[in-house]
Amino acid sequence: xxxxxxxxxxxxxxxxxxxxxxxxxxxxxxxxxxxxxxxxxxxxxxxxxxxxxxxxxxxxxxxxxxxxxxxxxxxxxxxxxxxxxxxxxxxxxxxxxxxxxxxxxxxxxxxxxxxxxxxxxxxxxxxxxxxxxxxxxxxxxxxxxxxxxxxxxxxxxxxxxxxxxxxxxxxxxxxxxxxxxxxxxxxxxxxxxxxxxxxxxxxxxxxxxxxxxxxxxxxxxxxxxxxxxxxxxxxxxxxxxxxxxxxxxxxxxxxxxxxxxxxxxxxx
Amino acid sequence: xxxxxxxxxxxxxxxxxxxxxxxxxxxxxxxxxxxxxxxxxxxxxxxxxxxxxxxxxxxxxxxxxxxxxxxxxxxxxxxxxxxxxxxxxxxxxxxxxxxxxxxxxxxxxxxxxxxxxxxxxxxxxxxxxxxxxxxxxxxxxxxxxxxxxxxxxxxxxxxxxxxxxxxxxxxxxxxxxxxxxxxxxxxxxxxxxxxxxxxxxxxxxxxxxxxxxxxxxxxxxxxxxxxxxxxxxxxxxxxxxxxxxxxxxxxxxxxxxxxxxxxxxxxx
Amino acid sequence: xxxxxxxxxxxxxxxxxxxxxxxxxxxxxxxxxxxxxxxxxxxxxxxxxxxxxxxxxxxxxxxxxxxxxxxxxxxxxxxxxxxxxxxxxxxxxxxxxxxxxxxxxxxxxxxxxxxxxxxxxxxxxxxxxxxxxxxxxxxxxxxxxxxxxxxxxxxxxxxxxxxxxxxxxxxxxxxxxxxxxxxxxxxxxxxxxxxxxxxxxxxxxxxxxxxxxxxxxxxxxxxxxxxxxxxxxxxxxxxxxxxxxxxxxxxxxxxxxxxxxxxxxxxx
Numbered sequence: 001x002x003x004x005x006x007x008x009x010x011x012x013x014x015x016x017x018x019x020x021x022x023x024x025x026x027x028x029x030x031x032x033x034x035x036x037x038x039x040x041x042x043x044x045x046x047x048x049x050x051x052x053x054x055x056x057x058x059x060x061x062x063x064x065x066x067x068x069x070x071x072x073x074x075x076x077x078x079x080x081x082x083x084x085x086x087x088x089x090x091x092x093x094x095x096x097x098x099x100x101x102x103x104x105x106x107x108x109x110x111x112x113x114x115x116x117x118x119x120x121x122x123x124x125x126x127x128x129x130x131x132x133x134x135x136x137x138x139x140x141x142x143x144x145x146x147x148x149x150x151x152x153x154x155x156x157x158x159x160x161x162x163x164x165x166x167x168x169x170x171x172x173x174x175x176x177x178x179x180x181x182x183x184x185x186x187x188x189x190x191x192x193x194x195x196x197x198x199x200x201x202x203x204x205x206x207x208x209x210x211x212x213x214x215x216x217x218x219x220x221x222x223x224x225x226x227x228x229x230x231x232x233x234x235x236x237x238x239x240x241x242x243x244x245x246x247x248x249x250x251x252x253x254x255x256x257x258x259x260x261x262x263x264x265x266x267x268x
Numbered sequence: 269x270x271x272x273x274x275x276x277x278x279x280x281x282x283x284x285x286x287x288x289x290x291x292x293x294x295x296x297x298x299x300x301x302x303x304x305x306x307x308x309x310x311x312x313x314x315x316x317x318x319x320x321x322x323x324x325x326x327x328x329x330x331x332x333x334x335x336x337x338x339x340x341x342x343x344x345x346x347x348x349x350x351x352x353x354x355x356x357x358x359x360x361x362x363x364x365x366x367x368x369x370x371x372x373x374x375x376x377x378x379x380x381x382x383x384x385x386x387x388x389x390x391x392x393x394x395x396x397x398x399x400x401x402x403x404x405x406x407x408x409x410x411x412x413x414x415x416x417x418x419x420x421x422x423x424x425x426x427x428x429x430x431x432x433x434x435x436x437x438x439x440x441x442x443x444x445x446x447x448x449x450x451x452x453x454x455x456x457x458x459x460x461x462x463x464x465x466x467x468x469x470x471x472x473x474x475x476x477x478x479x480x481x482x483x484x485x486x487x488x489x490x491x492x493x494x495x496x497x498x499x500x501x502x503x504x505x506x507x508x509x510x511x512x513x514x515x516x517x518x519x520x521x522x523x524x525x526x527x528x529x530x531x532x533x534x535x536x
Numbered sequence: 537x538x539x540x541x542x543x544x545x546x547x548x549x550x551x552x553x554x555x556x557x558x559x560x561x562x563x564x565x566x567x568x569x570x571x572x573x574x575x576x577x578x579x580x581x582x583x584x585x586x587x588x589x590x591x592x593x594x595x596x597x598x599x600x601x602x603x604x605x606x607x608x609x610x611x612x613x614x615x616x617x618x619x620x621x622x623x624x625x626x627x628x629x630x631x632x633x634x635x636x637x638x639x640x641x642x643x644x645x646x647x648x649x650x651x652x653x654x655x656x657x658x659x660x661x662x663x664x665x666x667x668x669x670x671x672x673x674x675x676x677x678x679x680x681x682x683x684x685x686x687x688x689x690x691x692x693x694x695x696x697x698x699x700x701x702x703x704x705x706x707x708x709x710x711x712x713x714x715x716x717x718x719x720x721x722x723x724x725x726x727x728x729x730x731x732x733x734x735x736x737x738x739x740x741x742x743x744x745x746x747x748x749x750x751x752x753x754x755x756x757x758x759x760x761x762x763x764x765x766x767x768x769x770x771x772x773x774x775x776x777x778x779x780x781x782x783x784x785x786x787x788x789x790x791x792x793x794x795x796x797x798x799x800x801x802x803x804x
Contacts, residue, residue, distance in 0.1 A: 096461075099438055100435075100438070103431070103434070103435035103438070103463075105431070126428070126465050126466055126467050126471065127432065127435060127463065127464070127465050128463070128464045128465075128466065129435075129439075129461065129462070129463050129464075130461055130462040130463075130464075131461055132460035132461055160662075163639070163641070164663065166639070167636075167639035167663065167665075170635055170636070170639070171665075192668035193632070193665065193666055193667050193668055194665070194666040195639075195663065195664070195665050195666075196663070196664045196665075196666075197662050197663050197664075198662055198664065199662050203662065364729075367706055368703075368706070371699070371702070371703035371706070373699070394696070394733050394734055394735050394739065395700065395703065395731065395732070395733050396731070396732045396733075396734065397703075397707075397729065397730070397731050397732075398729055398730040398731075398732075399729055400728035400729055
């Protein structure tokens, strides 16, 4: 049993952060909230998503098999509860779901799961949408998150990052993200031209000084930058010829999104 | 002889209500105002249109043959005059005319008919447009309006209706409009998903309780919903497996538009 | 050596006035400022462009060969200096450069020329762009400006001119610009319809009375009208079956743009 209410803007922001990487995927729903891990079809980018139950205005959850119901309102108990292994898998077409949420305007969204029929009832004001769920076994397998150590961390205004990405798209196909001493830079070289953003420590929210840089496919960075349109700051975790982990919060801090992107070998 | 002045917003709203169903058609112009009846090319939807002479800021009309001129300003005499049989037929490409009106901005529009040359002079501020009229005999024949009795009437905010139609387009090809007791509903089923709007009597401007529903082609309802963008409320006249008549007012009540749409047989 | 700072809005406005006619071209840079003359690929329209050094916030210029540097800030000396023959040629892809300027938002733009590498460093806030310059010998030859005498001059609000052009595009392929006594007119005839703008002397900023008119290809006038989006007024220099010279100012009067367009023979 799952029944919930949530602000439509919050839910849209969450689903949008997923559609940046995948069209469909599987939520793991527990009494603590929602989780998801998924890779893009090319196996180059990964998204890890987590939304706490207290991001919901109402959150009622119970696993059928167990017989016991954990039925509480989100507002009352937001303490860190031991995470239950009891869970429900919800396979979903995120692109379609995002389209539906767009219909409903700014109304609060009510969700109700029909596990037997594998449908999700979505009510937005006077509009009700019955979404057929996807069979989890038909979806790409959940990826393992590799263990990574990032020597350098940069926190940057999302708008500055997105603007640079939009600019880079006009120049080339790849982008270098790097830190050189106390300067963070993004650099794209095209056939003839070159674009470079440089931000000093005092122009960033945070910078771990260091000397690292890696090259990434711009297509994936562009996709990621579309998943964070409502976010003020993002955290870039960087290394030398190393994956990028890009973290941000959603749902006013009650949700977390991480994108992981494999590096390209330079002069590839 | 026909010479008139009219607010450009009012005239645009009128022509837009026609282009929702037909690209071209024939106005019947009398000393009482303008009338039109036309069917769409597929013969499934019909529009009836009427604009009173007092919707114009100036309205000068005379039929050549009679010799006598009925030349009055709209403001002075808006009493219900006996409708004259003397009329002028004006065949028009509405899509083109709407484009022209879009050019002129918010200026008042002056119209002057050159019956001999079959041209309509359209002046908007400093811009003058000479529109060639269409030969009425080249247009589809004016339809007869069938006699219909509608057991149920619903008055709904246009914006709610249009939003639901936009949502339904994402789900399926047909839509059910129905009343069940004191609830009005619109429902679309796709291959997998279902969308339903439900409005109780207190969420509507008016509802005749009843039990009726009919299925319609969404394409036509979509087209109609584009003809009413400036209208606050629309009236839906419904029956059981029956045509839909959708009425609204234009020109601040001095004009009327009715769309008539044949039903589809369910499970077709 | 060339180093400069300029308001990004001013620079965009300048480059936009060029891209209306040509995609690429060659600036002649002297200690007085920038100049350019170029014809469109079809050899029908020409643009003459001039930007004074005092349109820049900083303007440092020196010709390598001479050894002597003329290094002054624009603010200090805006007197009419004798124009130096010493100049640097800068071949540029204007379309690409305009795209780059669009990236930088409202930041001031810093320019620095690397003559040896034939690159233009463009810095906008934290973003730096290195633009490869074009070899002037690969560009179309600079045109000669023909000697012309225009009997009639009209100064018109840009917005009125542009709106009429947009309207004319819906009607036909050519447009007549003319003056008849104290009335300026623009007229387009389509296969069936006709559009005419008429403005009396008191509706214009200036009008030299006369009797002239010429026919022009609308495509070129449309292109020109896109080069003046930030300009309040334009000057039309007209004759009888004669070229059109369309002048306007950019950079708050510190720059000048002239478009020259060959007439079409009527009934062509």
